[in-house]
Amino acid sequence: MSMVKVVGASVLVGVVIASAVVAFEKAQDRSEARAAVLSTLPQGYEFPGCNEVRRLGLDPLYSNEPGYSIRMDGDGDGIACEVY
Incomplete structure (x- = not known):
């Protein structure tokens, strides 16, 4: 295998790993943001419908x-506003 192919493959693997790390960090940020929004709701609050839940990015x-x-x-499975 030539040195160019080895270096190229290494760069590709590095890009894939970096993309996975960014995706993971975004997922963590979304999860934390979602939890923060949900924690601010008054006790007993119910959203008027799934459109509002989805608009806020809180689904399901x-x-x-x-x-x-x-x-x-x-x-009735305990999961509201899920995608089918």
């Missing part, structure tokens, strides 16, 4: 989370 909502309502859980 789980039955143990603030803002959840059985009205938004079409199949």
